[in-house]
Amino acid sequence: MTEPLLSVENLQTRFYTEEGVVRAVDGVSFDVYEGEIVGLVGESGAGKSVATTSIMRLVEEPGEIVGGRVEFKGEPIVDIVEDGGKRRRSDEMLSNREMRTRIRGREIAIIFQDPMEALNPVFTVGSQLREFIEINRDVSKQEAKETAIEMLHEVGIPEPESRYDSYPHQFSGGMRQRVLIAMALSCEPSLIIADEPTTALDVTVEGQILDLVDDLQAKYDTSFIWVTHDMGVVAEVCDRVNVMYLGEIIEQAPVDDLFYETKHPYTEALLRSIPRPDQRVDELEPITGVMPEAIDPPSGCRFHTRCPEAREVCPRVEPAYQEVADGHHVSCVKYEDVGYDESPPLDTEATNAFAASGMLDEEAETDGGSR
Ligand SMILES: Nc1ncnc2c1ncn2[C@@H]1O[C@H](COP(=O)(O)OP(=O)(O)OP(=O)(O)O)[C@@H](O)[C@H]1O
Secondary structure, X not given: OOOOOEEEEEEEEEEEEOXXXXXXXXXXXXXXXXXXXXXXXXXXXXXXXXXHHHHOOOOOOOEEEEEEEEEEOOEEEEEEEEEOOEEEEOXXXXXXXXXXXXXXXXXXXXEOOOHHHHOOOOOOHHHHHHHHHHHHHOOOHHHHHHHHHHHHHXXXXXXXXXXXXXXXXXXXXXXXXXXXXXXXXXXXXXXXXXXXXXXXXXXXXXXXXXXXXXXXXXXXXXXXXXXXXXXHHHHHHOOEEEEEEOOEEEEEEEHHHHHHOOOOHHHHHHXXXXXXXXXXXXXXXXXXXXXXXXXXXXXXXXXXXXXXXXXOOOXXXXXXXXXXXXXXXXXXXXXXXXXXXXXXXXXXXXXXXXHHOOHHHHHHHHHOOOO
């Protein structure tokens, strides 16, 4: 297999707050190959945004990347090493200047959820796009303007020559998001990080943007990291998916395997909580309880406090993240030889609700009672 475009290895980012140390990203590893759309999915607070801002080296105080290595095209954009009991940046790690002038915008672009945060309301859409291109592509003002108009056309903005002079507030939410996609694509980066870019849009416009991204991705062969809490969006755009919970990746698989060969109870719970065409809305099940604080994560498996299938072994044993089928990784003691099957169920709201729903019996029937 070819080398990954981006390789994230044991990435750790913490926030040093008055309440304590928030382990927002706690040992995350995943790869992105050329032309691939890789999902990062999980509930609010899972650490998705901190993971992507860490990759871009945009973590701000009181946050700090405290461990791990991120390689982009073989170059270490993050590389924290232990040296005499202290952590420090390795000598090979790219400098802040190199990140600013070579990587961000040019090689790795980012699209945020709220285009109004990225667009300045007092300048026209065209001038902002032109300036971005001028700075990042080292071209003349006139060339940058031509490329800007071309890009507006490319992302489906009607009459791009005249819309070039419009202000952001004169665009709809969907059109503003198209402008940000144009901006991200304008320097022909190898990787685009899309952080919940369609969450604020209504379903129809979201569908149009997802179709647009699909077309553009095929045309430019750009890789994406797609951050979302929405499994429906994952199904639509992603090739491979990483599921995050409390700072960790707990399952990773090609998209079809994740949906049809689901391994982790958290992924199953996420899937039960989204509407499907074959399901009535009143059959949806929200995930029991709220995500615990990342300052003081539960012992053992971090999901055990909300897991419908939790047993007494779960708070005691930290599950290993391992490959259980081709390209399918999971961290859950159900797939380890640590006595899950013999362990009695934990007495929690989630396990009781699960037992009462009769799903335990259904599982026993389909599984022949064992795993
Ligand atoms: N500036 C900060 N100071 C302290 N804690 C922070 C800061 N930014 C993020 N965190 C914490 O880091 C953890 C991960 O947050 P993050 O925003 O990455 O989650 P997320 O999965 O992207 O959620 P969302 O979908 O809501 O953006 C959370 O516990 C959050 O409270």
